[in-house]
Amino acid sequence: MADTAESAALKPVIVRTYSAGVHFGYLARRDGKEVDLERSRRIHYWVGANSCSGLATGGLDTKKSRVADPVTITLTEAIEIIDCTPEAVASIESATWVR
16 A cells, blocks of 8 residues: 555545445555555544535534544445545544544
C-alpha cells in the first residue's frame, strides 16, 4: 500500500460494500471489486445525508454520526465508489467516535 507521502495524493472516496458497510478513505488500489483504502474510516451510522452520494458530497453531522478510527483496509466486495468533495472530507475526517 501507499506510504504517507503517497497517501497524501490519493483520491478521497466513499466505498459501499456488499457486506462490510460504508467506508471513507483514500483509494490506493482498485482491482475489480477489490479495493485498498488508506486511512479508511468505517461509517457505522451517519446523520446529515440521505444516501452514500449525499455523504460524499455534503458530509455528515459530526456530533450525531459514528465513525471509526482510521485503518488500512482491503475491501473485497466494493459495489460503489464515490469521489468526495472537500467539504465531505473535512466533515468525515473531523468526526469522532463518542465513547
